[in-house]
Amino acid sequence: MIRQQSSHRRTVVRTAALVASAAMVVVGVQTGTAGAETRAASATESATGAATLALAAPQRAAAIRDAQASAADTARAIGLADREELVARDVVKDADGTVHTRYERTYDGLPVLGGDLVVHQRKNGARSTTKATSARIAVPTTTAERAREGARKVIWAAGGKPVLAWETVEKGLQHDGTPSERHVVTDAATGKELHSYEAIETGVGNTQYSGQVTLGTAPGFTLTDTARGGHKTYDLAGGTNGTGTLFTNSTDTWGNGLAGNRETAAADAHYGAAVTWDFYKNELGRNGIRGDGVAAYSRVHYGNAYVNAFWSDSCFCMTYGDGTGNAKPLTSLDVAGHEMSHGLTASTANLRYSKESGGLNEATSDILGTSVEFYAANASDTGDYLIGEKIDIRGNGTPLRYMDKPSKDGNSADYWSSSVGRLDVHYSSGPANHFFYLLAEGSGTKTINGVTYNSPTYDSSTLAGIGRQKAYKIWYKALTTYMTSSTTYAGARTATLAAATDLYGATSPEYNAVNAAWKAVNVK
Structure with missing residues (x-):
């Protein structure tokens, strides 16, 4: 139904009315109690001086390395105990010279779930900190009997007083066929479950019909967007595991606007990912979901008549089912925006997917x-x-x-x-x-x-x-x-x-x- 081609960039395509999914999220580290929110803004700064600078991937990587190199000094400066260390996760720089560095925390080398914080360093040397919890991180011992295979020893600081705990990941399927990655945190001393959450969340979003659009593809006619971090779109062909097969074509025309053509869902997902990438970059100054210039990837035709879509941080990818009767793929424009934004949240604030923080995660x-x-x-x-x-x-x-x-x-x-x-x-x-x-x-x-x-x-x-x-x-x-x-x-x-x-x-x-x-x- 469509075609469009430039001399060296493959373009094209057609998308159909597809069913969107509105609630897929993965939260890698679940964390603690509120109450330590610190306002770090100065009322005297210029109205535009604190706009975020867009860092190229090498600049961002260098900033994170520098932050990690000085993490021990930073930990002492903000009053952490000797047994605590900081692990730099992200750096955001403002035009006025302010640097916001996001850290995870460890205690005696163990990850502290609920210990994340952001240090705000002004150009004039003023420093303030936003913490997920204000509790003092300390436990009587970090020795515990070994839990079942695959468990990770952690400090759980999200429920008030920190305790030594085990975190396990139970994999399987949810009731509707969505993959399950259920994280369970148990008290290392008593075996009591302290917290659990599903790392892959699903929901329903918005169906769109985007018409004829331009796609970024690669030589050989594959759905590989070389201009946007190398984003690729794969065909799971009804499968529920693995990456699938990269979409390849004999021409640079993809789909016909109908769900019966397998390329149509792929074209819609590919287009949605491209627009979301452009929105992040042009409007927010962010180079990809993690800010590192690396694209996620998309998988379409998941399962049989699967009425959902989801983001998974473990594969760093978006996955879309074909809807009821395999007639309405969940690959709309704003679904891609919704899904990729769950990845953004996971790589920044990492809002815990429960209670009020979970509502803020979904709202984001x-x-x-x-x-x-x-x-x-x-x-x-x-x-x-x-x-x-x-x-x-x-x-x-x-x-x-x-x-x-x-x-x-x-x-x-x-x-x-x-x-x-x-x-x-x-x-x-x-x-x-x-x-x-x-x-x-x-x-x-x-x-x-x-x-x-x-x-x-x-x-x-x-x-x-x-x-x-x-x-x-x-x-x-x-x-x-x-x-x-x-x-x-x-x-x-x-x-x-x-x-x-x-x-x-x-x-x-x-x-x-x-x-x-x-x-x-x-x-x-």
Whole structure:
């Protein structure tokens, strides 16, 4: 149905109406209690001086090496005990000279789950720290009887007082055929289960029809995007293991817009990954999911009539099923944005996928996936604040989720309350999704790209939005420099206010809008 070709870059293609998935995430390290959020922003800095600099992969790698070389001095400077060490995981640099270094922590060489922190170093030497937990890391002994094979000895600091523990990974299948990587943390002394989580999470997102698009391919006509970190798209051909077979063709035309053509799902997934990469790079200054210039990869045609999609950090890849009757592959544009953003969260704040931090994790993927959809400016898939409006999973034509008034789905919370953390993370995401909509667009009734919204506020306030671009830049900066694995809604408010201060100033309209939007969803 389509073709397009340049002299040396393969292009092309056609994507079909496909079913999106909205909730796949993998969290590699689950962590601790909130309460140590430290605001590191200076009210006197310029409104633009704290914009994040885009680091090329070699620069980022060098910055991480330098941070690791001085990690012992940093640990002492921020008051860690002699038995604690820091492991540098990421470095973010601002134009004003501020450096934000994200660390994991060890104790007597053991990983501390819940010990992650970010050190903010200003150009003038001022230093502050954002910690996942304020608890002192110490246990009576690091000796324990050996647990079952494959267990990893750790310090569990996410539940209050740190304890020696074992972490195991149980692999298998979830009820719907999704791979399972269940992490279980048990007390090394008593054997009591302290925490468990599913490292591969699934959900449903947005189905899109993107029409004829341009794809990045490689000589020999393979779905290899050499301009975007080497992203590849593979065919699992109904399998549920391995990488699959790289899509190869005799021409540079891929798919025909119909699900019956195996290349159509591949073209849609490949396109979604490319747009998300471009959004990260051009809008947020990030070179790939991890910031290292290396692409994830995509796998399509997973299983038989598998009605889902998921991100897995263990393979660093996105995986898509073909939907009910293998007729609606879950490979839409904003699904790719959602999935890849789970990878972004895992490589930055690593928000624990439970309670309030889990809701913020899900909201991050909804927020950035929606932002990718608007960024694409695809005439066949205009941006909106509706999640899953195309797939009709309820059979009545309604979306899966609504960002302007989350409770319209019958499950999500519009506003924060002390019980929000007890909801499923897809529903506890509601206040953050609502916050983002209010920050970007404001309250009340309005029509955007043909969709009418009517967003209320908890305090009956009337808000004017600051625009999507400013809103997602504030959220991204908060995620990458101020949030930790244990960030709650109160911590997210602190983090976004700090980000707004860095980017626009503490007396700016943007800062005031962030404050007002949080109040409007009852986070004060």
